[in-house]
Structures are given as structure tokens and as C-alpha cells.
Amino acid sequence: MAPTTPNMQMVESANDDSSQDDSFATQQQGEDAPYFQNQVLLAKGDYLIVGIRYYQGVAHPGEYVYLVREPSNPYDRNAIRVDNVHHQKxxxxxxxxxxxxxxxxxxxxxxxxxEGTIPCPGTAWNLPVSLEFNSTLSEPAQTMALAKDLKHKLKHSCSQFRMEPNVGGSVAAVVTPATVTPEAVIQTQALDWNQQQKQLDDIFEKQLESQLKDLPNLEMPSAFKSKLKLFDYQIQGIRFLVQKERNPPPAPFFRKVKEQGKTMHLCEITQSSQANPPSPIKGSLLCDEMGLGKSLQALGLILLEPKAGVNYNAIAIQPPSSIVPEQQSTAENNSHNPSLSMIQSTNNVTLKQILKAAKLKTSGNKKALVERIAQGLTSNAITREHFPESMFQQPPKSAPLVPTPQANHTSKNNGNTNKCTLIVCPVTVMANWTHQVQDHVQEGVLSLKLYHGNSRQKILRKVLDDQVDILLVSYHTLAADYAKAFTNSSSSTVTSGSAGEEPVRKKAKTQSIFDISFHRIILDEAHTIRNPKARPFKAVSEIQAARRLAITGTPFVNRSQDIYSLLSFLQVEPLNQSEIFQRAISKPLQNGQEIGLTRLRTIMGFVSLRRSKQNIPGLTMVDKTVNLATVEFGNDIHKQVYDALYGTLRVAMTAILKDNNNALGNYYNIFEKLLRLRQACCSGLLLTKERREAALQIWKQVSSKSREQELSPEEGLKLLEKLKGEFTQALPECGICLEEFDQTEGTILKGCGHVFCNNCIKQVLERSNQKCPYCRQKFRSEDIVSMVTAKAAANKAAVETLDEGEEFGTPPKIRALLQTIGSTVKPDEKAVIFSQFTSYLDIIGSAMKDAGHEFVRIDGSVPSSKRIERISQFTQDGGPRFILCSLLASGVGINLSRGNHAFLMDCWWNEAIESQAMDRIHRIDQTRPVQVTKFIMKESIEERIVSLQQTKSLRAKGAMQKLTGNEKRQALLGDLKGLLEIGN
Structure with a gap:
């Protein structure tokens, strides 16, 4: 990963691979920045548009318009042009x-x-326009200066100019209350979890009955394995997805009108008209709750709606030997029958000759001819001698991949596509897709390839040759390819309605994934693209595909604006434009206007389908019991380390919170200390020996001083700095190629500690000046250490601390885990053990071995191929009874329903992340009652985190409120007072 400043990124630790979306510390770079500009409405004014008879652009009453500065206008250097939604003058x-x-x-x-709106009709010479003046400045003082300038310079420039009543002569009343004290913002976040969750589900459920009416009566794919039994709601889901691609209904918000004798299409949101009808939305959004089989429904769509001329069900009825794989050699092809793609690419005349030679019926279209030949091969009515010799010849090699001639890659060719479906997903979910195809689709029907590593160009050639049905790529790999293929250029024209930076294609010698027109693109865990400023969103936006499907169980992660990126991906007009989405939905919702929620419900009812486990008739889930197990520390070394860290941090924070600016400035430093406190609840060994010793020594000094006098904010900051320990970036992403990699492929430079993938750092060593690309420090080949070796050394160092006289013994939680396993997990049952800290999994694994328990393990260091193998081992009867999982590597996208016990060994800030982990076993195919045990330490910060989850977890479920990055920190610092029991 590229270097980041401390205020940009917070990471868990070198021993923690679970830096997923976290309410206290978001890990994605730029995640703290709002997706849309934060605006403060300052004033409104009524202005006049002149010269309308000289331009072709039309604006209706109620229509949105954009202001464009024209400083180089030859007639007036102060000229401000007004454009309509279609950017016509x-x-x-x-x-x-x-x-x-x-x-x-x-x-x-x-x-x-x-922001401009046409309030009413005008004359043949001019047109009225109402303007709203908003500040997007981050500093209150700057906004106050802008408000004063507006008031003094514009109040006499138009007939009706008025400052907003809540601004008056001072902007402070609008922009500063949230930054005076944390408590004010906390009150706005104190919303009821269940009520908000119900409101979120209501957006979908109110549309559900109408969505499932008049679905096409389709037979389910015979390419599915015969043992697969689909639920009724899954059949409905597949039919819904097929309908949205095959016969998409007219787009919402548009209606036909007559204008000057012409039929036009009027958008009821922007009140703008256009001659061409809106583009059909060939795709949908599948938002079923976790564990209901969204991937299976997507596979049904792939099998039922292939490219024209492809019939997966015809392939399914053939024995594996009847149609040979494309990869076989010429000699092998000569001794068997032609490949399916060869038959499908053959012209109708030749196909009829084959059928005539076999004395079979020759009528029908190409699809019927191909199916009849396939059936003939199955029944041996057609043999090798019936085919012309030309069909056994080696196909010509693919032409070299070359870049497309366009300089700007803006066209989206949705016509001539190959048969491949591109699936974009987190790397942790890739194994699940492979598993789904293997488990549910007949062998030989779908060719699935992974787009990863150095073989990508070869894989693209196979895609272009129609040899790949499903291509899997991770968001990180696609984002890395985007960075190589595109650059961003800002428009020189300052436009009020500007869409921002436009991607421009870089010159390249080879073709990339962005040059291929796919039959379909599917986004799994689609909420990954919710930030339109981040590369994953930009990358998927540049993929060419005829059809689009977004899959996510959490369409709203933090705010209503999250849905914008999904609508943009689905190309839903006009809400795929950020400016219009913000004006039409985000701002009305923020201001409590019903029209915003009405529009949101309308569009979600049109493109999306969501079923929860509670609203599916006839679906019976096994019972799920969640137990909170409170464990006492005792008086061992674990308790001493925790008390020292907690006491020191509490004293320091009491002092720091006296100065709000200091607290905000040290936001990430503070929450890094909280992370260590959470680790101390698990085991004192999760902290380095140096940090443990420092904490114990500092606490001895501080505890006596704090009783004598209170610390100043400056002393508190110094104390916090003393607690600071080193922790390294653990995200598996190379800083050179920006590609995601498994820890088994990772390396660390001994001198500086920077991380790269093995291939890249070797190239630097061989071809460059042998300096670290980050810090320019010299290194040699012996300075390159594999991450696996480094981790093994770290584990050895942790074990050696026990030999130095620090008798930690088995941590209290792990003792409680072993006792609970013995009393609750029956011999024929299996269990999943979750932790967010991989080093804690090491300690748990050691204790499990000593207790005689067999287990497998999944964490960020395990390659995707090994994850499939280990899940299979756990799933098999007679296999290991336990599986140890890191929360990030296993929290989404995998099925562990062979287990019916789950043990959560540590607290996550966000309860939704824990719920995702529970849903790995509480699924529709689960046949045993599910028991979840969540371990927390008594009289520790974990007890207060659990309480915070119950009142604050709304942040993970889509509160439709808008907080700036600063306001968010304020709220969290207010929560921190409660966590550390600091009085107001």
C-alpha cells in the first residue's frame, strides 16, 4: 500500500488482519472524507437569464440548471453561462x-x-432562475467570511436576495454547535437500532409484493446438479433477475410528453426533457439478507441468460467425454469429438450437413441445431465420422492483445459482447464462488478462471476466445489495473454542476480488462464501491458490460448516499449523476423532506430485491441463541497489564479532553491505544514485551501523581506519546504494483520494514538502484525477508517471553473457551472460533492442541486455494471439529453451516460485523440449533463496548444522517468518555 499519513489511515496491528470497516477507525484511505461535499445553505436569490433566444437549450419550470463561469468570454469577462441538465446552453x-x-x-x-432551479415560465427573451448559495468550506471561519461577502455584495444585485434565517448575521450558529462539545452530536446519533433497522427494511418490503408479480414462468436450469433443491423465494429471485435483464420495464421518473409537436421524454426529478428515451436498465440490485443464497441466485441468472447461441443446459446433458475441453492437444482432438465452442461457431449449413449425415432432423434455428447435435453425441447417434475434417483442425492462435485506438475510454459498448460474466468481489469471497460452482453446477458446464498474477494476459486471450464463462477478479486487483490504465484530468471550466475528474486512457502496448466488452458484470459485496472517490468505484465504472448485477446484504452501510454508487454502477438515469442524486435525495432526506424518501423508495423498488429471513413465507430457520459469557480476570499478569494500560490511558484522556482541539488532533493515536486495551483483554502476550514493561512502569509513576494533582492537556499528550508503540501496516497490498497478495507472497525489508510482493521487490533489486521505493534506504538481497518468516520469528519471540519468567499461562478467555467446548459441543457437532487478531488465534490454536482438539484455520495468510481446501476439510464428516477464523478473512462470503456453534473471542466496535460472522453458520441449510457464545472480560472496556453496540450500532446499518468527518470524530470522542468512565 502506498504510504499514508497517520490521519489518513488506522490499522489494527501487524498481528491483526481484520481491518475491516470499523466504527471507531475506518481503514480505507480517504474513508473519513465525505462522499459528497458537506454543504451549509447560506442564502437564496432570484436572478434573470437573458439571451435565451440565441441558444437551443430548453429549461422547464422546476428544472435543475448549472452555472458555468466564462472568464474568457469576449463580450463580458464576468460572464456566467447557464446550462440545463444535458449541459446545453x-x-x-x-x-x-x-x-x-x-x-x-x-x-x-x-x-x-x-444550485439553480427554474421557478416558473419566462418570456421569449429571458427566464427567471432561483439560486441557492451553499458553503462547502471546511473551516467555520471561512464559511463566516463567505456569508458576510454574500450579504454585503449580493443583497442589492437582485430583486429578492435573502440570507437564511438560521444564519442571520452570523454563521457560527449553523456550523459550530457540533464542534463546541461532543455531547451535542452524540444526541443526534442516539437512535434506536431496531427502529432504524425496521425503517431500512421498510424501504424494500413495501415494494416486495408488486416486485414479485408477473415474473416470467421459467424452468430452473437443468445445469444445476440434481441434488440441489431451490427454495421458492430463490426461484422467485432468479426469475426477478432474469426479467430485469431480458425485459426491463420502462425507467422510472420518466414520462412521455408533447413539446412543439414532438414526443419528448420528461424526467420528473429534474423536470428536463430529452428526445431519446432513457436507456433501459439491464440489471438489478439483489439485497437479500445474509445467508439466503444470493450467490446461488446469481448462478441461476448466468445459466438462464447466457450470450445468444450459448446453451448451458444443452452442455449439462452431455457426458463429460462427449465434448472435450478446449485445452486438449491436436492429437487428442482428432481422437474425440469437436469442442462445444467449435460446434457453436460453425455455420448453419455445416450443422445441417452433420445432422443430415447422421439421418437426423435438420430444421430449426441455430440453437436448435446445436442442441440436436449435442443430444446426438449423448445418444451416439452422431459420431466423429459425421463431422467434416475441418472441425478437428487446431484453431489459429489468438491475435496479440493490442490497446484500442481511443484516447479516452468513455464509450460503453453494450452490443457485441463475449459470453463471459465478470464477477468482482473481495479476495476473501473468491473461494466461495469457486465453491458454489463446484457444489451446485454440473461438472464441465462453466469454465471459471481467476484474473490474478502474471498470467492475466493469457486469461484475457481465453476470455476473448470465448473459453471462459466466469472470470473472477478482486476489487483490489481491478483497482490496480485501473491505476495502470487511466489517469484523471480535471476540466478547466469551473462548473457548478461539474461531475469532477474524468478518467483518460493512458497509452499502452497491450489490451487490458477495460477493453473487453463482457456479457455481464456482477459485483459481490457491492457496498465495497460505496465511496465514489475511491478506486474500486472508478474501476468498475470503466468496465464494459451489456448487463449489470450488484449483490449486497448491506446496501446502506453508513448513510443514504451509499446507494448512489450502486445506482451509478447500474446506470440509472438521472440518479447516476452525483449532483442530481444529492439534490433529489440526499439533501431532502437530510432536511426531513418526505420527497427524498419517496424517490428513494421508488427507485429501490424498481431496481432492487430484498428479502429478510422474517418476511419469507414458509421459510423456517433453526433457532439461534446468543450467550454473553463474562469472564473474570483473576489476579494474574494479564490483569496487571490491562490495569496498567487502562489506568494510564484514562488519566491521559481525562487531561486531553479538556482541550477539544488536542483530542481531535490525536484521534488516531487515541484509538490505537484503545486497540491495545482490547488486545490486553484477550491476552497480555498480544502486546510486545517492551510495551508491557513500559505500561507497568508508567502506571506506577502516574497513579501516584494523578492522586496528587490533575494533569494538564500537554502532560496528557506526553503521556499518550509514551504509551505509543510501533505497529506495522498489515494489509496485503504491494506498494509498487498496488496489487493484493497473500502473505505467503509478501516480503518485508529488514532495514525499514516496508512491505512489497515478492516479484516486485526482486525486480527492484535486479533492475533498479536497490533502494526502497518508499524511503530510498539502500537494501541488499539478504535484507528481503518473507512475511511468513517474519511472522514465525515474531511468534517465537512471543513464546520466548514465557521462558523469561513471565508466567502468563493460559489466558482467562481461552480457559473459559475450553470449558464451554467441553460442556456444550456434542461429539457429532462442530464449531467455529472467531477472532480479529491472528496472533490471538496462534495462542488459541496452541491451547486447542494441548487439549487434544483437531482444527483447521483460515486467516489473511492463507491463499485462496487453501481456504477452499480447509473449508472442505471442516465440512466433511469425520474431518476436524473446529475451524479457527479471523474475522476479516471469514466474516463474509463463506458457508460454515456444518458447524452449529460459534465462539466470538473478542469484541468488535461494530455489531454488524459480528452478525456477519454469526451468519456464516446460521444459514438456510443449517439443520441444527445454532449457539453463539461471545466472551468478554468482566469489569473491562469490553463490557462497555457491548453496551455501546446496543445503542450506537446504527452507524453500521444506514442512519440517514449526514455527519462531517469532524463531527464523526466528535461523536466518537464523546463515546470514549463512556468507555473510559470519564466524567463530564
Missing amino acids: IGHIKGTQCCKLAPLMDQYGEGLKI
Whole structure:
């Protein structure tokens, strides 16, 4: 991963691979930044558009319009052009008005956001426009200065200019309350979890009955294995997905109108009209709750809606030997029958000759001819002698992949596509897709390939040759390819409605994944693209595909704006434009206006389908019991380490919180200490020896001083700095190629500790100046250490601390785990043990071995291929009874329903992440009652985290409120007071 500043990123630790979305510390770079600009409405004014008779652009009453500065206009250097939604010129702001407004636009730039709407019809010469003036400036002082400038410079420039009542003469009342004290923002977040979850589900459930009406009566794919039994709701889901691709209904928000004798299409959101109908939405959003088989429904779609001329069900009825794989040699092909793709690519005349030679019926279209030949091969009515010799010749080699001639890669060719479905998913889910195809689809029907590593060009050739049915790629790999293929260029024109940076294609010698027009693209865990400023969103937006499907159980992760990225991916007009989505949905929701929620419900009812386990008739799930097991520390070394860390942090924070700016400035430093406190609840060995000793020594000094006098904020900061320990970036992403890699492929430079994939750092060593690409420190070949070796050394060091006289023994939680296993897990039952800390899994594994328990393990260091193997071992009867899982590597996308016990060994800030882990075993195919045990330490920070989850977990489930990054920190620092029991 590229270097990041501390305020950009927070990581768990070198021993922790679970840096997934966390309410206290978000791991994605830039995640703290809002997806949409935060706006404060300052004023409104009524202006006049002139010169409309000179331009072709039309604007209707109620239509959104954009203001564009034209400083190089030859007639007026203060010119402000007005465009409609389609960026057609309407006219210009009246000269006496724009001379006052233009200098402010130039001075404040993007900090001044102006939104225009046509309030009523005009004349043949001019048109009225209402403007709203918003500040997007981050500093309150800057916003106050902007408000004063607006008030003094614009109040006489138009007939009706008015400051917002809540602004008045001072902006402080609008922008500063949330930054005065944390408590004010906390109150806005104190929302009821169950009520908000119900509101979220209501958005979907109110549409459910109408969505499932008039679905096509389709037979389910015979390519599915015969043992697979689909539930009724899954059959409905497959039919819904097929309908959305095969016969998409007219887009919402548009209606036909007559304008000057012409039929036009009017958008009821923007009130803009267009001659062409809106593009059909060939795709959908599947949002079923976790554990209901979304991947299986997507496979049904792939099998039922292939490219024209492909019939997976015809392939399924053939024995494996009847149609040979494409990869066989010429000699092998000559001794068997032609491949399926060869038969499908053969013209109708030849196909009829084959059938005639075999004395079979020759009528029908190409699809019927191919199916008849397939059936003939199955029944041996057609043999090798019936085929012409040309069908056994070696096909010509693929032409070399070359880049497309376009400089800008903006066209989306949805016509001539190959048969491949591209599935984009987190790397942890790739194994699940492989598993799903192997378990549910007949062998030989679907060719599945992974797009990863150095063989990508070869795989692309196979895709272009129609040899691949499903291509799997991770979000990280696709984002890395995007960075190599595109650069961003900003428009030189300052536009109020600007869409931002446009990607421009780099010159390249070879073709990339972005040059291929896929039959379909599927996003699994689609909420991964919720930030439109991040590379995953930009990368999937550049993929060419005729059909689109987004799959996620959590369409709203933090706010209603999360849905914008999904609608943009599905190309839903006009809400795929961020400016329009913000004006039409986000701002009305923020202001409590019903129209925002109505529009959101309308579009979600149109493109999405969501069923929860509670609203599916006839679906009976096994009971799930969640037990909270509180464990006492005792008086051992684990307790001493925890008390020292807790006491020191509490004293330091009591002092720091006296100065709010200091607290905000040290936000990530503070929560790194909380991470160590959470680790101490698990085992004192999760902290380095140096940190343990430092904490114990500092606490001796601080505890006596704090009783004598309170610390100042400056002393608190110094104390916090003393506690600071080193922790390294553990995300498996190379800083050179930006590609995700397994820890088995990772290396660390001994001198500086920076991490790269093995291939890249070797190339630097061989071809470059042998300096670290990050810090330019010299290194030699012996300085390159594999991550596996480094981890083994770290584990050895942790074990050696026991030999130095620190008798930690078995941590209290693990003792409780072993006791619970003995009393609750029956001999024929299996269990999953979760932790977010891989080093804790090491300690658990050691204790499990000593107790005689067999287990397998999945964490970030296990390659995808090994994960499939280990899950299979756990699933088999007679296999290991236990599986140890890191929360990030196993929290989503895998099925562990052979186990019916789950043990959560540590607390996660976000209860939704823990719920995802539970749903790995509480699924529709689970036949045994599920028992979940969550271990927490008594009289520790974990007890208060559990309490916080119950009141604050709304943040993970889609509160439709808008908080700035600063307000979010304020709320979390307020929560911190409760966690550390600091009085107000």
C-alpha cells in the first residue's frame, strides 16, 4: 500500500488482519472524507437569464440548471453561462447581476456551491432562475467570511436576495454547535437500532409484493446438479433477475410528453426533457439478507441468460467425454469429438450437413441445431465420422492483445459482447464462488478462471476466445489495473454542476480488462464501491458490460448516499449523476423532506430485491441463541497489564479532553491505544514485551501523581506519546504494483520494514538502484525477508517471553473457551472460533492442541486455494471439529453451516460485523440449533463496548444522517468518555 499519513489511515496491528470497516477507525484511505461535499445553505436569490433566444437549450419550470463561469468570454469577462441538465446552453446571467456574482465565484471556487432551479415560465427573451448559495468550506471561519461577502455584495444585485434565517448575521450558529462539545452530536446519533433497522427494511418490503408479480414462468436450469433443491423465494429471485435483464420495464421518473409537436421524454426529478428515451436498465440490485443464497441466485441468472447461441443446459446433458475441453492437444482432438465452442461457431449449413449425415432432423434455428447435435453425441447417434475434417483442425492462435485506438475510454459498448460474466468481489469471497460452482453446477458446464498474477494476459486471450464463462477478479486487483490504465484530468471550466475528474486512457502496448466488452458484470459485496472517490468505484465504472448485477446484504452501510454508487454502477438515469442524486435525495432526506424518501423508495423498488429471513413465507430457520459469557480476570499478569494500560490511558484522556482541539488532533493515536486495551483483554502476550514493561512502569509513576494533582492537556499528550508503540501496516497490498497478495507472497525489508510482493521487490533489486521505493534506504538481497518468516520469528519471540519468567499461562478467555467446548459441543457437532487478531488465534490454536482438539484455520495468510481446501476439510464428516477464523478473512462470503456453534473471542466496535460472522453458520441449510457464545472480560472496556453496540450500532446499518468527518470524530470522542468512565 502506498504510504499514508497517520490521519489518513488506522490499522489494527501487524498481528491483526481484520481491518475491516470499523466504527471507531475506518481503514480505507480517504474513508473519513465525505462522499459528497458537506454543504451549509447560506442564502437564496432570484436572478434573470437573458439571451435565451440565441441558444437551443430548453429549461422547464422546476428544472435543475448549472452555472458555468466564462472568464474568457469576449463580450463580458464576468460572464456566467447557464446550462440545463444535458449541459446545453440556455443563456447567461444578466450583466448587472453577474458582475457582482462572478468575483465571488472566482474567489471561493468550489467552496461556493451554487444550485439553480427554474421557478416558473419566462418570456421569449429571458427566464427567471432561483439560486441557492451553499458553503462547502471546511473551516467555520471561512464559511463566516463567505456569508458576510454574500450579504454585503449580493443583497442589492437582485430583486429578492435573502440570507437564511438560521444564519442571520452570523454563521457560527449553523456550523459550530457540533464542534463546541461532543455531547451535542452524540444526541443526534442516539437512535434506536431496531427502529432504524425496521425503517431500512421498510424501504424494500413495501415494494416486495408488486416486485414479485408477473415474473416470467421459467424452468430452473437443468445445469444445476440434481441434488440441489431451490427454495421458492430463490426461484422467485432468479426469475426477478432474469426479467430485469431480458425485459426491463420502462425507467422510472420518466414520462412521455408533447413539446412543439414532438414526443419528448420528461424526467420528473429534474423536470428536463430529452428526445431519446432513457436507456433501459439491464440489471438489478439483489439485497437479500445474509445467508439466503444470493450467490446461488446469481448462478441461476448466468445459466438462464447466457450470450445468444450459448446453451448451458444443452452442455449439462452431455457426458463429460462427449465434448472435450478446449485445452486438449491436436492429437487428442482428432481422437474425440469437436469442442462445444467449435460446434457453436460453425455455420448453419455445416450443422445441417452433420445432422443430415447422421439421418437426423435438420430444421430449426441455430440453437436448435446445436442442441440436436449435442443430444446426438449423448445418444451416439452422431459420431466423429459425421463431422467434416475441418472441425478437428487446431484453431489459429489468438491475435496479440493490442490497446484500442481511443484516447479516452468513455464509450460503453453494450452490443457485441463475449459470453463471459465478470464477477468482482473481495479476495476473501473468491473461494466461495469457486465453491458454489463446484457444489451446485454440473461438472464441465462453466469454465471459471481467476484474473490474478502474471498470467492475466493469457486469461484475457481465453476470455476473448470465448473459453471462459466466469472470470473472477478482486476489487483490489481491478483497482490496480485501473491505476495502470487511466489517469484523471480535471476540466478547466469551473462548473457548478461539474461531475469532477474524468478518467483518460493512458497509452499502452497491450489490451487490458477495460477493453473487453463482457456479457455481464456482477459485483459481490457491492457496498465495497460505496465511496465514489475511491478506486474500486472508478474501476468498475470503466468496465464494459451489456448487463449489470450488484449483490449486497448491506446496501446502506453508513448513510443514504451509499446507494448512489450502486445506482451509478447500474446506470440509472438521472440518479447516476452525483449532483442530481444529492439534490433529489440526499439533501431532502437530510432536511426531513418526505420527497427524498419517496424517490428513494421508488427507485429501490424498481431496481432492487430484498428479502429478510422474517418476511419469507414458509421459510423456517433453526433457532439461534446468543450467550454473553463474562469472564473474570483473576489476579494474574494479564490483569496487571490491562490495569496498567487502562489506568494510564484514562488519566491521559481525562487531561486531553479538556482541550477539544488536542483530542481531535490525536484521534488516531487515541484509538490505537484503545486497540491495545482490547488486545490486553484477550491476552497480555498480544502486546510486545517492551510495551508491557513500559505500561507497568508508567502506571506506577502516574497513579501516584494523578492522586496528587490533575494533569494538564500537554502532560496528557506526553503521556499518550509514551504509551505509543510501533505497529506495522498489515494489509496485503504491494506498494509498487498496488496489487493484493497473500502473505505467503509478501516480503518485508529488514532495514525499514516496508512491505512489497515478492516479484516486485526482486525486480527492484535486479533492475533498479536497490533502494526502497518508499524511503530510498539502500537494501541488499539478504535484507528481503518473507512475511511468513517474519511472522514465525515474531511468534517465537512471543513464546520466548514465557521462558523469561513471565508466567502468563493460559489466558482467562481461552480457559473459559475450553470449558464451554467441553460442556456444550456434542461429539457429532462442530464449531467455529472467531477472532480479529491472528496472533490471538496462534495462542488459541496452541491451547486447542494441548487439549487434544483437531482444527483447521483460515486467516489473511492463507491463499485462496487453501481456504477452499480447509473449508472442505471442516465440512466433511469425520474431518476436524473446529475451524479457527479471523474475522476479516471469514466474516463474509463463506458457508460454515456444518458447524452449529460459534465462539466470538473478542469484541468488535461494530455489531454488524459480528452478525456477519454469526451468519456464516446460521444459514438456510443449517439443520441444527445454532449457539453463539461471545466472551468478554468482566469489569473491562469490553463490557462497555457491548453496551455501546446496543445503542450506537446504527452507524453500521444506514442512519440517514449526514455527519462531517469532524463531527464523526466528535461523536466518537464523546463515546470514549463512556468507555473510559470519564466524567463530564
